[in-house]
Amino acid sequence: NAGVTQTPKFQVLKTGQSMTLQCAQDMNHEYMSWYRQDPGMGLRLIHYSVGAGITDQGEVPNGYNVSRSTTEDFPLRLLSAAPSQTSVYFCASSYGRQLTDTQYFGPGTRLTVL
Amino acid sequence: AQTVTQSQPEMSVQEAETVTLSCTYDTSENNYYLFWYKQPPSRQMILVIRQEAYKQQNATENRFSVNFQKAAKSFSLKISDSQLGDTAMYFCAYSTDSWGKLQFGAGTQVVVTP
Numbered sequence: 001n002a003g004v005t006q007t008p009k010f011q012v013l014k015t016g017q018s019m020t021l022q023c024a025q026d027m028n029h030e031y032m033s034w035y036r037q038d039p040g041m042g043l044r045l046i047h048y049s050v051g052a053g054i055t056d057q058g059e060v061p062n063g064y065n066v067s068r069s070t071t072e073d074f075p076l077r078l079l080s081a082a083p084s085q086t087s088v089y090f091c092a093s094s095y096g097r098q099l100t101d102t103q104y105f106g107p108g109t110r111l112t113v114l
Numbered sequence: 115a116q117t118v119t120q121s122q123p124e125m126s127v128q129e130a131e132t133v134t135l136s137c138t139y140d141t142s143e144n145n146y147y148l149f150w151y152k153q154p155p156s157r158q159m160i161l162v163i164r165q166e167a168y169k170q171q172n173a174t175e176n177r178f179s180v181n182f183q184k185a186a187k188s189f190s191l192k193i194s195d196s197q198l199g200d201t202a203m204y205f206c207a208y209s210t211d212s213w214g215k216l217q218f219g220a221g222t223q224v225v226v227t228p
Contacts, residue, residue, distance in 0.1 A: 031213045031214050033214050033215070033216075035216075040220060041218075041220055041221075042118070042205050042207070042217075042218025042219050042220050042221055043159075043205070043216070043218045044218070045215060045216065045217070048214060048215060058215070059217070088157070090159060092159075092214060094213040094214055095213075096212070096213035096214070101212060101213055102161055103161065103213065103214050103216070105158065105159035105160075107156075107157065107158060108157050108158075
């Protein structure tokens with residue numbers, strides 16, 4: 001198993017550009033999430049999904065879109081990038097069936113918006 | 115809204131010694147989950163330990179243990195016999211779901227010195 005993979009690892013955008021951060025997992029996990037990590041802060045939840053076709057907003061959803069067409073993939077779309085979206089983005093997944101289930105995090109994508 | 119507070123930005127400890135990280139949280143829920151995550155310089159998020167609020171017994175994982183005080187809404191992490199590999203940022207996190215939707219504190223940087 002590759003676990004949770006994220007692409008790209010690094011990205012530089014200009015203000016107003018759009019892009020998609022990719023996240024994939026090969027563990028047949030139902031639950032997937034996107035977080036952002038800003039300097040001096042913990043991770044904050046952007047969007048999450050409890051299964052294919054089901055998504056919901058987290059703490060900081062503005063400026064981001066998500067969809068979940070398959071169990072494996074959960075892309076995060078920036079519609080019109082702003083400097084305030086400069087951050088490290090983490091994708092996470094979990095099976096979610098048991099109380100002792102572990103949430104697995106991807107390696108992160110460092111995004112800079114100029 | 116729930117909040118998670120880590121009041122110690124940085125802690126330094128010598129190898130083989132013990133260090134305790136503090137975490138307090140605010141919630142009106144009776145059932146919830148608390149976590150400690152480790153983020154080494156590689157940026158990977160690694161689950162260290164988890165506690166279910168309905169369990170009175172404190173969780174332990176090898177050299178890591180917690181002191182969970184539900185009434186005081188306190189969840190401290192003790193690292194015993196500290197090792198150089200324990201150097202990392204440690205995040206306390208809260209969730210009403212066992213599988214995710216985490217709310218993180220700002221983190222405590224732990225530096226283990228020889």
